Amino acid sequence: MLRKSFITLVIVVLFLPFLPLVIWSFAQGWFFPQLIPDQWTLQHWSQLVSPTSRVIEGLLQSLAIALITTMLSLLVGLPAGRAIGVMDFPGKEALKLFLLTPIIVSPLATLMGIQFVLIRLGLNGTLLGVVLVHLMPTIPYMTLVLTSVFANFDTGYETQARSLGASPLQVLSQVTLPLIAPGIVVGALFAFLISWNEFLLTFFVGAGRVFTLPMVLFTLLQGGNNGLVAAVAITSVIPGLLFLLLASKALENDTVLGGFGNV
Amino acid sequence: MAFVKLQPASQHHSAPNLTRTFPWQAYLLMLPAVGVVGLVFGGGLALALLQSIGAIALLGERQISLAAYQAALTNPELLRSLSLSLYIAVVATGLSTVLSIGLALLLRTAGRWASFACQITLPIPHLVGIVGVLLLLSPSGFVSRSLYALGWIQSDQDFPLLVNDAANIGVLLHFLWKEVPFITLILLAVLRSINPAYEMQAQILGATPWQRFWNVTLPMMRTGILSSSLIVFGYIFASFEVPFLLGSTRPRTLPVLVYRAFTDSDVTRRAEAIALGIILSALSLSMIVAYSWLVSRDGQKRQSKKGA
Amino acid sequence: MYKSTTHPQSLMPHLHLQELTKQFPGVTAVQSLWLEVQAGEILALLGPSGCGKSTTLQMIAGVVQPDSGTITLDGQILNRVPPERRDIALVLQRGLLFPHLTVGENVAFGLKLRGVSRAEREEKAIAMLRQVQLEGFADRKPSELSGGQAQRVALARSLIIHPKLLLLDEPLSALDANLREEMQDLILRLQAQTEVTMLVVTHDQAEAVVMSQRIALMFEGCLRQVDTPEQIYRQPYDETVARFMGGVNFFAAEAHGRQWRANDLTLFSEYDHYGSVQVTIRPEQIQVFTEGRSQTNTLPATVIANRFTGTQRRLTLAIASELTLQAWVTPTQDFRVGQLVWAYLPPSALWYFPHSTVPHPVQVP
Numbered sequence: 003m004l005r006k007s008f009i010t011l012v013i014v015v016l017f018l019p020f021l022p023l024v025i026w027s028f029a030q031g032w033f034f035p036q037l038i039p040d041q042w043t044l045q046h047w048s049q050l051v052s053p054t055s056r057v058i059e060g061l062l063q064s065l066a067i068a069l070i071t072t073m074l075s076l077l078v079g080l081p082a083g084r085a086i087g088v089m090d091f092p093g094k095e096a097l098k099l100f101l102l103t104p105i106i107v108s109p110l111a112t113l114m115g116i117q118f119v120l121i122r123l124g125l126n127g128t129l130l131g132v133v134l135v136h137l138m139p140t141i142p143y144m145t146l147v148l149t150s151v152f153a154n155f156d157t158g159y160e161t162q163a164r165s166l167g168a169s170p171l172q173v174l175s176q177v178t179l180p181l182i183a184p185g186i187v188v189g190a191l192f193a194f195l196i197s198w199n200e201f202l203l204t205f206f207v208g209a210g211r212v213f214t215l216p217m218v219l220f221t222l223l224q225g226g227n228n229g230l231v232a233a234v235a236i237t238s239v240i241p242g243l244l245f246l247l248l249a250s251k252a253l254e255n256d257t258v259l260g261g262f263g264n265v
Numbered sequence: 266m267a268f269v270k271l272q273p274a275s276q277h278h279s280a281p282n283l284t285r286t287f288p289w290q291a292y293l294l295m296l297p298a299v300g301v302v303g304l305v306f307g308g309g310l311a312l313a314l315l316q317s318i319g320a321i322a323l324l325g326e327r328q329i330s331l332a333a334y335q336a337a338l339t340n341p342e343l344l345r346s347l348s349l350s351l352y353i354a355v356v357a358t359g360l361s362t363v364l365s366i367g368l369a370l371l372l373r374t375a376g377r378w379a380s381f382a383c384q385i386t387l388p389i390p391h392l393v394g395i396v397g398v399l400l401l402l403s404p405s406g407f408v409s410r411s412l413y414a415l416g417w418i419q420s421d422q423d424f425p426l427l428v429n430d431a432a433n434i435g436v437l438l439h440f441l442w443k444e445v446p447f448i449t450l451i452l453l454a455v456l457r458s459i460n461p462a463y464e465m466q467a468q469i470l471g472a473t474p475w476q477r478f479w480n481v482t483l484p485m486m487r488t489g490i491l492s493s494s495l496i497v498f499g500y501i502f503a504s505f506e507v508p509f510l511l512g513s514t515r516p517r518t519l520p521v522l523v524y525r526a527f528t529d530s531d532v533t534r535r536a537e538a539i540a541l542g543i544i545l546s547a548l549s550l551s552m553i554v555a556y557s558w559l560v561s562r563d564g565q566k567r568q569s570k571k572g573a
Numbered sequence: 574m575y576k577s578t579t580h581p582q583s584l585m586p587h588l589h590l591q592e593l594t595k596q597f598p599g600v601t602a603v604q605s606l607w608l609e610v611q612a613g614e615i616l617a618l619l620g621p622s623g624c625g626k627s628t629t630l631q632m633i634a635g636v637v638q639p640d641s642g643t644i645t646l647d648g649q650i651l652n653r654v655p656p657e658r659r660d661i662a663l664v665l666q667r668g669l670l671f672p673h674l675t676v677g678e679n680v681a682f683g684l685k686l687r688g689v690s691r692a693e694r695e696e697k698a699i700a701m702l703r704q705v706q707l708e709g710f711a712d713r714k715p716s717e718l719s720g721g722q723a724q725r726v727a728l729a730r731s732l733i734i735h736p737k738l739l740l741l742d743e744p745l746s747a748l749d750a751n752l753r754e755e756m757q758d759l760i761l762r763l764q765a766q767t768e769v770t771m772l773v774v775t776h777d778q779a780e781a782v783v784m785s786q787r788i789a790l791m792f793e794g795c796l797r798q799v800d801t802p803e804q805i806y807r808q809p810y811d812e813t814v815a816r817f818m819g820g821v822n823f824f825a826a827e828a829h830g831r832q833w834r835a836n837d838l839t840l841f842s843e844y845d846h847y848g849s850v851q852v853t854i855r856p857e858q859i860q861v862f863t864e865g866r867s868q869t870n871t872l873p874a875t876v877i878a879n880r881f882t883g884t885q886r887r888l889t890l891a892i893a894s895e896l897t898l899q900a901w902v903t904p905t906q907d908f909r910v911g912q913l914v915w916a917y918l919p920p921s922a923l924w925y926f927p928h929s930t931v932p933h934p935v936q937v938p
């Protein structure tokens with residue numbers, strides 16, 4: 003079947019970069035033109051878990067930043083998504099576009115500008131400062147997803163619950179949130195991934211003191227230890243893949259992704 | 266910016282829409298998000314602007330002038346950086362979009378695992394992708410070794426330069442690898458929202474599969490295609506780490522140019538760097554504006570077209 | 574063999590369905606369907622939801638493949654022909670105009686696919702729009718049209734390519750009641766002008782009766798009766814058919830030739846039979862008098878219910894000895910509940926079911 007072979011080809015190409023990555027992480031001295039390394043070793047992996055490589059430290063910091071960023075962008079994005087998705091008000095389109103600017107306009111100038119304030123506030127080089135700038139790219143994506151979900155949400159359900167005697171809090175926890183759960187999952191997925199993968203923002207604001215996995219990777223790339231680089235790269239990928247797997251069911255929900263097709 | 270499948274809120278919901286009379290409720294809900302973005306992004310931009318004209322300064326004395334812009338605009342690399350950035354963004358976005366349309370159509374009737382497998386690059390950090398591309402496509406990379414094993418090349422020098430090359434092929438390939446799954450994911454959702462009865466109706470009216478695609482499916486995907494390609498274009502244009510690590514050393518893309526200026530040991534170049542950054546932001550902004558103008562104008566043009 | 578008292582004259586049917594069968598997991602949608610439609614005829618495929626009529630339509634259009642059986646149009650077997658080359662037009666319930674094209678572009682769509690030049694397309698589209706009374710609408714967008722207008726554009730879009738067969742799937746059900754008659758007239762007028770063979774699928778018996786020359790009644794995947802509307806009213810095949818067409822009067826009787834005995838009543842019918850029968854009479858046929866007459870089939874009755882529907886007065890009459898019948902009379906006469914009246918059951922209106930009420934599947938002739 004032509005269709006199937008095309009798809010298989012695409013999948014092979016997409017997975018291809020992982021091959022040398024995995025092999026390198028177990029290779030001891032793998033030189034051109036060998037297709038398979040002479041010697042195999044676990045030293046890269048043991049080096050990875052040792053505290054001197056700072057990889058575990060980077061992993062934990064990345065995790066902390068990503069989780070906090072996700073939480074905060076959810077908190078901020080939910081009301082915004084509701085407002086845009088459900089309500090009609092003057093300036094709605096303008097505000098929606100405004101919220102999208104961080105992902106369309108280059109953040110470089112902003113970074114250089116904000117560093118000024120962060121230094122003054124003493125936030126430069128702190129976890130909090132990094133989280134703050136991470137909110138910039140995550141809020142737009144979160145808003146897009148949640149707007150789409152809310153637009154397809156029938157507020158009649160809430161009205162119904164109220165008439166049956168539910169308090170606003172009960173309506174929120176028992177009706178609204180469960181019904182928009184796929185959207186929350188996907189929004190959180192995007193926010194987590196963006197924060198987890200973010201390099202430039204952390205680089206600028208972290209000032210060398212906040213050490214995330216991308217930073218580790220970047221530093222290692224300047225060196226020549228392919229094996230260690232490969233091992234760290236693989237480690238960086240795992241949480242994201244896990245999250246994607248967990249959220250895959252929610253990703254099939256088209257109402258959630260519709261927002262990206264409606265900028 | 267037209268809606269494709271989302272209906273206006275007031276028509277969709279069974280509950281009466283009260284916020285027409287109380288818009289402040291909506292503004293209140295928007296406040297946190299708008300506030301954060303405004304403060305961090307907008308504030309940062311404003312501060313950068315101020316710094317670029319010398320109104321405030323981290324180091325050195327304050328002196329309002331346009332010297333930074335002068336330096337930025339007379340930077341000999343500026344034009345070439347700009348054209349390189351545009352070249353990469355346009356080619357990468359264009360190719361990704363076209364390939365994604367094809368892939369989305371292929372996956373439309375495929376099973377869950379096939380679609381899932383095609384999303385694999387989504388959670389991968391760009392840095393990891395860069396590592397992968399380097400290990401795969403550098404002269405001593407895996408592909409080169411495979412070709413050697415096949416006897417197609419004699420040494421690692423024979424392998425065409427794909428990374429850090431003048432044509433930035435490695436960069437383009439990396440972006441294709443990352444962005445095609447992203448756009449495909451979105452387009453798949455858009456495709457599924459199209460009522461299949463339209464295509465059936467076209468088929469009965471006599472449309473061949475190609476005619477169905479060109480006259481019905483593609484136009485109905487239009488908004489989704491434009492929207493996702495806009496997001497991708499913006500991202501690629503502003504990307505730093507990919508061209509920095511995989512791209513040509515000269516010329517550099519604009520973000521890399523800005524970074525170099527900012528981290529230059531000559532501290533006085535910092536203001537110039539910020540000016541360059543402002544120019545970069547202004548360029549991105551004007552591109553969105555141009556895009557939205559184009560889209561709305563195109564929509565109006567279709568309205569006034571005569572029948573058939 | 575399903576009941577049919579009228580056989581069209583010409584030998585070669587325009588559309589011929591032979592032993593059409595389609596099964597979906599767990600359910601047989603269409604079972605050995607056999608149907609002939611003549612050129613230029615309007616036939617209604619009528620039945621309740623789920624009876625298989627839409628599936629049959631889809632098979633004729635080519636979007637669903639039958640499991641077995643053949644579809645022949647104008648002498649050509651269509652089974653292997655893809656939908657785009659069948660020369661059949663399908664108008665769906667909601668018109669389904671392409672939202673990204675103007676009304677004019679929608680109408681000309683089929684011509685564009687066939688490579689007709691732009692100037693010619695535009696000209697023909699405008700002419701077609703005039704025929705459906707939507708002159709000047711060519712530049713509008715589908716979203717600006719009402720349901721009825723969209724339906725008319727859909728008709729124009731289908732007829733402009735001069736199909737051999739026009740299929741209409743519930744064309745009136747999405748319209749407001751007052752628009753239905755207009756649309757019916759339009760469809761009938763267009764059919765008369767173009768002489769296209771038309772197959773209308775509907776679940777509304779009133780719609781089928783008005784729009785078609787013959788009705789093919791379908792239940793549970795099988796054809797039960799194919800006849801003119803009048804015949805189906807007057808001589809329904811069985812109780813299911815009679816009830817579907819709005820019949821309400823059913824009672825058991827013993828037939829001795831033309832004399833039928835029900836309970837302790839003796840009735841005379843035009844139809845000859847011997848044995849137990851299930852009798853039916855249309856409520857519109859029963860005549861109600863306030864004074865007795867010495868006609869046969871005139872029975873004393875008491876009015877036990879009286880309902881005004883605007884165009885009719887629906888009376889429920891208790892005929893002596895446990896027989897209740899409905900009589901629908903003109904509203905000019907009024908009756909009181911409890912009033913004593915005389916009900917006349919015309920012999921020609923007394924029909925019976927010679928078969929048991931268990932439905933027979935259609936047999937191949």
